[in-house]
Amino acid sequence: MKVLMPYIKRYRKDVYIALISVIALVFATLWQPRLLQVIMNAILDGNKTVIFQQGIILIGLAIIGIIAGVINTIYSAHVALGVATDLRADLYRKVQSFAYADVEEFSASNLVVRMTNDINQIQQIVMAGFQQVSRIPLLFIGAFILAMVTMPQQWWVLLGMMLIVLGVSWYSYQKMSIYFAETQQDIEDVNTVARENLMGIRVVKSFVQEPHEISKFSKASDKLTKVTAKIGYNFAILMPAFFLTANIAVVIAVYLVGQNITVHPTYLAAITSFISYLMQILFAVINGGFLMIMASRANISLGRIGEVMNTEPSMKYVEGTSDPVEGDIEFDHVTFTYPGDDSPTLKDISFKIKAGEMMGIVGATGSGKTTMAQLIARLYDPDSGTVKVGGTDVCQLSEVSLRKTVAYVLQRSTLFSGTISDNLRQVKEDATVNQMQWAANIAQSSEFIERLPMTYDAPVEERSSNFSGGQKQRLSITRGVIAEPKILILDDATSALDAKSEKLVQEALDKDLTTTTTVVIAEKISSIVRADRILVMDDGRIVGNGNHKELVANNEVYQKIYQTQKAREGEMS
Ligand SMILES: Nc1ncnc2c1ncn2[C@@H]1O[C@H](COP(=O)(O)OP(=O)(O)OP(=O)(O)O)[C@@H](O)[C@H]1O
Numbered sequence: 001m002k003v004l005m006p007y008i009k010r011y012r013k014d015v016y017i018a019l020i021s022v023i024a025l026v027f028a029t030l031w032q033p034r035l036l037q038v039i040m041n042a043i044l045d046g047n048k049t050v051i052f053q054q055g056i057i058l059i060g061l062a063i064i065g066i067i068a069g070v071i072n073t074i075y076s077a078h079v080a081l082g083v084a085t086d087l088r089a090d091l092y093r094k095v096q097s098f099a100y101a102d103v104e105e106f107s108a109s110n111l112v113v114r115m116t117n118d119i120n121q122i123q124q125i126v127m128a129g130f131q132q133v134s135r136i137p138l139l140f141i142g143a144f145i146l147a148m149v150t151m152p153q154q155w156w157v158l159l160g161m162m163l164i165v166l167g168v169s170w171y172s173y174q175k176m177s178i179y180f181a182e183t184q185q186d187i188e189d190v191n192t193v194a195r196e197n198l199m200g201i202r203v204v205k206s207f208v209q210e211p212h213e214i215s216k217f218s219k220a221s222d223k224l225t226k227v228t229a230k231i232g233y234n235f236a237i238l239m240p241a242f243f244l245t246a247n248i249a250v251v252i253a254v255y256l257v258g259q260n261i262t263v264h265p266t267y268l269a270a271i272t273s274f275i276s277y278l279m280q281i282l283f284a285v286i287n288g289g290f291l292m293i294m295a296s297r298a299n300i301s302l303g304r305i306g307e308v309m310n311t312e313p314s315m316k317y318v319e320g321t322s323d324p325v326e327g328d329i330e331f332d333h334v335t336f337t338y339p340g341d342d343s344p345t346l347k348d349i350s351f352k353i354k355a356g357e358m359m360g361i362v363g364a365t366g367s368g369k370t371t372m373a374q375l376i377a378r379l380y381d382p383d384s385g386t387v388k389v390g391g392t393d394v395c396q397l398s399e400v401s402l403r404k405t406v407a408y409v410l411q412r413s414t415l416f417s418g419t420i421s422d423n424l425r426q427v428k429e430d431a432t433v434n435q436m437q438w439a440a441n442i443a444q445s446s447e448f449i450e451r452l453p454m455t456y457d458a459p460v461e462e463r464s465s466n467f468s469g470g471q472k473q474r475l476s477i478t479r480g481v482i483a484e485p486k487i488l489i490l491d492d493a494t495s496a497l498d499a500k501s502e503k504l505v506q507e508a509l510d511k512d513l514t515t516t517t518t519v520v521i522a523e524k525i526s527s528i529v530r531a532d533r534i535l536v537m538d539d540g541r542i543v544g545n546g547n548h549k550e551l552v553a554n555n556e557v558y559q560k561i562y563q564t565q566k567a568r569e570g571e572m573s
Helices: 005-009 012-045 048-097 100-106 108-133 135-150 152-199 201-206 210-260 266-309 369-376 399-405 420-425 433-442 469-481 499-512 548-554 556-572
Strands: 329-336 346-353 358-363 384-389 406-409 487-491 517-521 533-538 541-546
Touching (some): 005 048, 012 135, 012 266, 048 108, 048 266, 108 135, 108 152, 135 152, 201 210, 210 266, 329 369, 346 384, 346 533, 358 556, 369 406, 369 533, 433 469, 433 499, 469 487, 533 556, 541 548
Parallel strands (some): 358 533, 406 487
16 A cells, blocks of 8 residues: 555545545435435325426435436546556566666566556555445445334344355355456466467477367466466356345345234334445445455465566666766676575676677587676676776666667577567667668678668568567667667677578678677687687686687687587588
């Protein structure tokens, strides 16, 4: 609730209108049986004036009730929609402030569920809250008092019905809250299976995994069905049980009143009014139960949202100039462990590279190459030691300055839906077509972009599905170079390019980005053979540092990689 209150307060005016309209609605609902009673007595007395007068008031009251109901729904919806929109925007802003490690810890899909499903739960409870929270107790207490006033001698019928209905609802709502919590989990499971399947649909199809995937989905879906069915059975029993109890109470009241009807003819009108109040009490209890269930679901969602909102980003940036720094890189005794891991992935790494040089990083898979690149881009901070860029500790650079200095191109290219120019302008807002062409020429992407009917305004579909792997990589490199970064990291970023294109990219980089430090992580030695310096990684340590010639001459690990690749190339040629 602490999370929600500041958001609700922003809609004070709508909240007041919603609450005042509830009071008008309850008044109209409760007063109608009372008037009906007066009219019925007037009918018995044959008093036409009273019938007419009270009839008009009754119609007026009904109209007031309808108008109040409409106003209440509109303003409750204003508050609910406003709260949900603001909360979603703040949650999104918060996630944007997270460090990469924070996003990884929550997991991206989990954060998406929190921003969509959980926010929806909040929206529903706020809406229901302003429609029902004040209405239920007012209706319940009002109907109870008026029923007692109408037929005080039937107090025990009323009390008996209330005890039974409240007892049964308490028991079943308790039980159903457990089922609803299970449903929440089961919905997430179904979502996860469906999402994984659809995102990896190419793999599913190519390995003919459809039957396996269908059975996995069926299992998750069956679990959800079972719990939902249990909720359905409970409701199926609960509703008739409530109405049976109410009807028994009505029968008892009518029977008792019927004994005296000839002595007290006004009892006839009173019993009609009494029955209306019994029904209102019943509806108040049923709606109260629903609200409790919704509230318990929303409470879980609120907890999940609060968890994100209260998470402090694990990485903070200093305020400072937004200018880029020079492209020198230095690692000084850097040790790094991934959050949650026991042993370090990088162990005591030290090296220096001058601005404008090219550095290659090779090593076995899992040896820590990508991790090292991530530390240059400050996606993580080291446990100990310092990473310096342009002679400054990366922790002492403002976020904008660091992002302007370092461009990081990954093997698995991530392009955003929109157009090619939208993607390029993410890095350089005011990029002209000439600048785009310049960058595309370096990345060898101009050749296919310019063949597209809309060239740089060509659409990029969701997950860039309208481009091949090689085209995606070239577009990512284009985006990486367009702002002429001081440091360009290519993390296996040319793996989907043929040898000729890769060579052309490297030559263009040498020619056009002369002052840029290039860090190339590659499986193939051929990709880094020209580098000024090559780091050889093995199990999180640097086991070789030199140029190709030096390493071929005296580094065992490098020699092994080189010989294996040469032998493979020999086999292939
Ligand atoms: N987010 C992460 N959380 C925990 N451990 C991780 C994470 N990312 C990588 N690792 C582990 O750190 C080690 C080094 O991974 P890294 O990706 O740096 O290796 P790499 O040399 O780039 O491998 P490859 O050549 O296969 O890309 C691996 O053992 C990997 O399992």
